[in-house]
Amino acid sequence: MPHSRRLPRVLAVTLLTALPLAALPAATAHAARAVAPRASGTAAAERAVSGGRLDWGIKESFQSYVTGPIAKGRWTLEGGAATTGSSRFRFHSATGSYDPADGAFDAAFQGGVHFTGHTKSDGTHELDLTVSRPAVRIKNGSGTLYADIRSKAKGSGRLSERRHVPFAALDLSGVNMRGGSSPLSLTGVPASLTAEGATSFAGYYKKGTPLDPVGLSVDLTDRKPEKDDGGDEEKPAKGGKGKPEDAGRIEDAAVDWGVRRTFREYVTGTVAQGEWKLSDGAQDGGALFRFGHGKGDYDLEKGTLDAEFTGAVRFTGRHLDLALSKVSVRVEDGEGTLSAAVRDGGGTAKSGKSAKTAKSAKKQPLVTFTVKKSPLRPDGKGLVALDEAPAKLTSEGSRAFGGMYAKGTAMDPVSLAVALDEKAELPALPDLGSEASASPRQKAGAQRSGKTASAASGSSAVPLIAGGATAAVLLAAGVAYAVVRRKRAGGPSPGGSG
DSSP states (O other): OOOOOOOOOOOOOOTTTTTTTSOOOOHHHHHHHHTTTOOOOOEEEEEEEEEEEEEOOOOOHHHHHSSSTTTOEEEEETOOOOOEEEEEEEEEEEEEEEEEEEEEEEEEEEEEEEEEEEETTTTTTTEEEEEEEEEEEEEEEEEEEEEEEEEEEEETTTEEEEEEEEEEEOOTTTTTTTOOOOOOEEEEEEEEHHHHHHTTTTTTOOOTOOOEEEEEEEEEEEEOOOOOSTTOOOOTTTTOOOOOEEEESSSSEEEESSSHHHHHHHHHHHTTTOOOEEETOOOSSSSSSEOOOOOOETTTTEEEEEEOOOEEEEEEETTTTEEEEEEEEETTEEEEEEEEEEEESOOOOOSSSSSSSSSSEEEEEEEEEESSSHHHHHHHTTTTEEEEEEEEOHHHHHHHTTSSSSSTOEEEEEEEEEESSSTOOOOOOOOTTOOSSSOOOSSSSSSOOOEEEEETTOOSSSSOOOHHHHHHHHHHHHHSSSEEEEEEEOOOOOOOOO
């Protein structure tokens, strides 16, 4: 059984030192709201949550137990989830609502984490737990984190799936949710396991067990008026394209691939102390890179697909300079291959020593993945979608990474979306919110900060802004909730789980 290791609940207050030394007075919630009164006779309109992320490690000691010498397991990410810092998972694409008048908040996020451990002789696992699609609901000062849970009971091995489980109770002491503005943020919120969460956690922990603190940041937008269902509905034009052809030209396409999670963590960690940069239209989705504007050919009957994409990613750091561009995907005989032009800028070497000359390579196959014929069949809107196909490194890919990984190493999964109709829409990238920076720009270990708005902006029962001597007093008192501070810790070596 994993140890219950209580994490220090150390939280900070952002200090805006450019303000005058006089501190804002400690105010009641009522007095704080009076600083920025609303227009007489009007109420703040409910706003929509549209985009943002939730950062949560679930329980750090459980992570250590899963990957440690007893369980000898691993965890993998699902649905576009990513990692941030040294032990937190990042869930994305928040949707929901927020009422600044009474502070009611309801937001759901996408992505999941799958834990496995205690491998049995038949290849199954005694420990098998998936936590996905977390949601946070706050009302009348009380907060709960919900999640979809798929778990195997300890002992019996019975597998169960439950949706929207009230998994963790959130301690919002001292936080007034009213009057917040966009982006709305909460940082370091203490969480504890509920009775339902304990059951879903396969009995590894009891009700009340402290979990990792929760942080979130979401964008708020004005709610769009509901559409009139009257006679203005757009009708399909006559003479337009019918069912997509089974063979022909690709109108548009995108391939999503994160290379390898532990490689990204290595790049930005304390060893390489580097970063990555995107160019030529490549996009960063947090846990993946998107190469778009795909063009090529497709044949359902033959089960073939050929597409070339735009975009490039360059990884740089200590003894590291590796660029991937001209990405292409070929599917034939049930197997897909992702290839790219690889340029070694002279920093990558198997020995770890810096190479003297830069090396350029023509396009070469990096990873392969299995493709059944059914995923190549377009839906009714003319879209072919392959979602998170497991990928393995080729021998050429191993050489491209300077021998860092062996042939057959599991790399990040490949997702492919192909539009056969000009009106078909490609899936959206994970939405991390307006304040997110998916591509690190600072050395590992450095504090990253940016201006965000607190959920209690202008209406907190605790002063959130101070200067001069008052700042020292607040820091010494350990005031609870941070508004701005974010920290990205260094990642592990490029190997490891995932």
